[in-house]
Amino acid sequence: MKSVDTILHARWILPVSESDPLLHEHCVVIDDGRIADILPGVKAAELYEASFEKTYKQHMLMPGLINAHTHSPMSLFRGLADDLPLDSWLNEHIWPAEAKWVSDEFVHDGTQLAIAEMLRAGTTCFNDMYFFPEVTARLARDIGIRACIGLIAIDFPSAWASNADEYIDKGLELRDHFRSDSLIHTPFAPHAPFTLSDEALSRIRVLADEMDLPVHIHLHETAAEIEQSIKQYGKRPLERLNDLGLVSPNLMAVHLTQVTDEEITLLAESGSHVVHCPESNLKLASGFCPITKLMDAGINVALGTDSSASNNDLNMLGEMHTASLLAKGVSQDASALSAMQTVRMATINGARALGLEQQTGSLEIGKHADIIAVDFSSLEMSPVYDPVANLIYSSSREQISDVWVAGRHLLKDRELTTLDEEEILRKCQLWNDKISTAE
Numbered sequence: 218m219k220s221v222d223t224i225l226h227a228r229w230i231l232p233v234s235e236s237d238p239l240l241h242e243h244c245v246v247i248d249d250g251r252i253a254d255i256l257p258g259v260k261a262a263e264l265y266e267a268s269f270e271k272t273y274k275q276h277m278l279m280p281g282l283i284n285a286h287t288h289s290p291m292s293l294f295r296g297l298a299d300d301l302p303l304d305s306w307l308n309e310h311i312w313p314a315e316a317k318w319v320s321d322e323f324v325h326d327g328t329q330l331a332i333a334e335m336l337r338a339g340t341t342c343f344n345d346m347y348f349f350p351e352v353t354a355r356l357a358r359d360i361g362i363r364a365c366i367g368l369i370a371i372d373f374p375s376a377w378a379s380n381a382d383e384y385i386d387k388g389l390e391l392r393d394h395f396r397s398d399s400l401i402h403t404p405f406a407p408h409a410p411f412t413l414s415d416e417a418l419s420r421i422r423v424l425a426d427e428m429d430l431p432v433h434i435h436l437h438e439t440a441a442e443i444e445q446s447i448k449q450y451g452k453r454p455l456e457r458l459n460d461l462g463l464v465s466p467n468l469m470a471v472h473l474t475q476v477t478d479e480e481i482t483l484l485a486e487s488g489s490h491v492v493h494c495p496e497s498n499l500k501l502a503s504g505f506c507p508i509t510k511l512m513d514a515g516i517n518v519a520l521g522t523d524s525s526a527s528n529n530d531l532n533m534l535g536e537m538h539t540a541s542l543l544a545k546g547v548s549q550d551a552s553a554l555s556a557m558q559t560v561r562m563a564t565i566n567g568a569r570a571l572g573l574e575q576q577t578g579s580l581e582i583g584k585h586a587d588i589i590a591v592d593f594s595s596l597e598m599s600p601v602y603d604p605v606a607n608l609i610y611s612s613s614r615e616q617i618s619d620v621w622v623a624g625r626h627l628l629k630d631r632e633l634t635t636l637d638e639e640e641i642l643r644k645c646q647l648w649n650d651k652i653s654t655a656e
Contacts, residue, residue: 218266222624223247226258226272227590229604231279232580233564237557239604245278247586250623255580273618275594277604279560280579281341281363281587281620282533283567285492286433286471286521288347290319290327292334293648294526303439303501311526315348318652319376324349326644328356331531333636336362338532338614341587341622344469344492344521344571346406346433348377351391354401360635361625363587365571367406367433368392370421372413381417385424392428399585400623404431404469404571410454411442415461422462431469431572433492434458437480438472439503455480464489469570471521472497473511474504481507485514490570493562495540497523508540509548512558519567520559532614537563541609556609590619 225247230240232255244261246254254261258272291311298310324347335343342363345353350366357364368388370381378384388405395401405421407413425432436454437443446454455476458464466488473491476484484491493506511518520540522531537559544554554562568578577587591608592598598607598616620628627634 219264221246221248221253221265221267222269223586224261224265224267224270225278225588225590226261226270227276227278228274228593229277230255230580231277231560231605233280233561234579234581245580245586245588247621247624250586250625252580252582252584252586254582273590275592276618277591277593277608278580278588279591279608280564280577281589281622282339282563283519283571283578284335284340284343284521284531284533285469285519285567285570286494286523287331287343287345287531288524288526289331289335289343289345289353289531290324290347290349291524291526292331292531293318293323293327293645293652294524295529297526297652299529301501303503304441306501306527314652315375317655319348321349321352323648324352325356326648328353329360329636330641330645331525332357332360332362333633333638333641334525334531335533336620336628336633336636337617337631338534339589339591339617339620340531340533341589341620342567342571342573342577344404344433344567346408348375350388351394354391354395358395358398358400361400361622361627363400363577363585363622365402365404365431365433365573366391366395368403369406369408370413370417371408372417381413382420385417385420389424402571402573404433406433409435409438409442410457411445415457418458418461418463425467426462426465429572430467431490431570432463432467433469433471435472436470437475438498440475443475453480455483459483459487469519472503473506474498476507478510481510481514481516484511485516490517490519492519492521492570493540494521494523494536495543496536497527499539499543500529501527505543505547507547508544509550509553512554517566517569518562519570520562533563534608534612534614534617537609556603556606559609560605586621586624588621589617592616592618
């Protein structure tokens with residue numbers, strides 16, 4: 218018999234592989250942080266001996282969820298400026314608050330809160346865009362979650378950098394520091410076309426091409442953004458990015474609520490990716506991303522929460538539920554965005570957009586053991602005719618009982634193993650008191 222680290226048995230296993238099989242009474246074998254085998258439980262007893270073995274009798278094991286668009290430190294701004302349109306929310310409230318409060322300490326404490334929330338909701342990988350990215354990277358590495366730490370760029374000065382070139386240079390230093398780290402990845406993260414010059418975007422394009430890195434950018438989020446671009450540049454933002462050479466398989470276009478059929482064709486032909494953030498778009502009344510049209514065109518669509526300041530949570534199960542229902546309502550087609558398609562958006566599609574599909578996003582032999590256990594034993598999850606449908610339409614984040622990243626058990630029976638929940642709440646209250654008093 219072969220000795221391995223861990224064997225996890227479950228009532229169901231959802232690998233999210235190409236054929237999308239739902240496996241019954243199988244197990245996942247983990248060794249050295251990777252998936253060594255997936256096979257029937259009775260067969261595993263003949264082949265493997267594990268240091269740790271557990272049976273999840275009423276659970277589904279599945280790939281960890283991938284939050285493809287976050288601003289994790291902004292969790293400390295949760296509820297700060299609600300019920301406002303994007304322009305007012307951003308210009309009159311969020312940017313002034315950031316100018317006043319953002320520091321390495323703010324980023325550390327906000328990210329810690331965000332990661333704790335994400336782990337408890339089944340997220341094993343998040344794609345972040347924020348200032349002081351080195352703080353977020355170090356913290357994610359110490360906690361043990363997989364993270365794509367955006368090399369943020371913006372023309373405006375902040376507490377972290379004074380201009381676009383300094384942002385890019387500091388981002389490249391961060392990339393060099395974490396180059397060999399298996400948990401930390403570093404896509405480029407230019408904020409948006411309306412906050413960056415052609416010169417800065419061109420420099421990012423050259424670097425992204427040289428390094429073959431994703432370019433994660435807010436794009437066509439509102440009608441006002443497009444009107445501003447036409448007024449300033451004589452073209453829509455996507456056309457401008459295309460003229461600069463940024464519309465390519467490296468592009469991750471976030472939001473995309475305002476898009477023409479011709480632009481969908483361009484995105485499809487270029488191999489670009491789209492990140493859908495339905496709850497943030499709904500809350501800020503930004504519009505609807507035409508998911509069914511994008512998917513019908515063959516575009517890879519991933520899913521993200523955006524920040525807790527505009528969502529107001531980092532709950533990918535909730536995002537999946539909203540995405541599926543919204544797609545049906547907008548398209549007036551009850552079959553649009555099926556439960557399984559939605560699962561793929563939150564797992565393998567996110568991995569593909571981030572260039573990590575060979576490492577995570579599905580349960581397959583050789584991939585990192587980024588796994589979550591979803592508890593189906595509650596009355597809210599019963600009866601179970603179709604486990605995948607129950608996952609999307611009936612579950613809540615409280616059903617996430619356990620989380621592993623690279624085989625490391627980060628959430629065990631709903632308890633965080635590498636974070637101090639009481640200390641996080643204490644720091645959160647300090648920031649709450651400080652910010653609310655200043656307001």
